[in-house]
Amino acid sequence: NAGVTQTPKFRILKIGQSMTLQCTQDMNHNYMYWYRQDPGMGLKLIYYSVGAGITDKGEVPNGYNVSRSTTEDFPLRLELAAPSQTSVYFCASSPLQVWDNEQFFGPGTRLTVL
């Protein structure tokens, strides 16, 4: 199993550009998540999904969009990039069981908006 994979690893965007961060998991997990990690701030949840076709906002959803058409894929869309979106983005997934919320993380995408 590859686990959770993310592409690209690094990206530099200009203000106002758009891009999609890709996330794929091969563990057949129903739950998937997008976090951003900023220095001294820990991880903040952007969006999450409890299954194909079902998504919901997390703590910091503004400026982002997601879709979940399959169990495996959970892309994150930035429409109009802003410097405040400079961050490291992590995708994660977890099994269905409600008593076991261990999350499996991808390696991250480091995004810089200039």
Add this chain to the structure above:
Amino acid sequence: AQSVTQLGSHVSVSEGALVLLRCNYSSSVPPYLFWYVQYPNQGLQLLLKYTTGATLVKGINGFEAEFKKSETSFHLTKPSAHMSDAAEYFCAVSEGSGGYQKVTFGIGTKLQVIP
């Protein structure tokens, strides 16, 4: 609402010394508690977790943590630090209902191990 406080954003220990990383939480329901480790340029990976049962939880790489309800704490310890333990450590708390349990992460503690 749940929250997590990690005391000390940076901790330095000598190789072979005790590692103690502090975590306090607040939760309105019995919590699930986690410690994750992040090595440089990698994603987070689970060290250990507490759900129910035994309050002393053993994890990977010789780490353990004890759930103390009266102190609302879940401190992470390791008897003897190794150079490979240098990383950032995140405490997390989970609570919720139904099929989704929101996880709140602390701000992280960077552990430096001095030779």
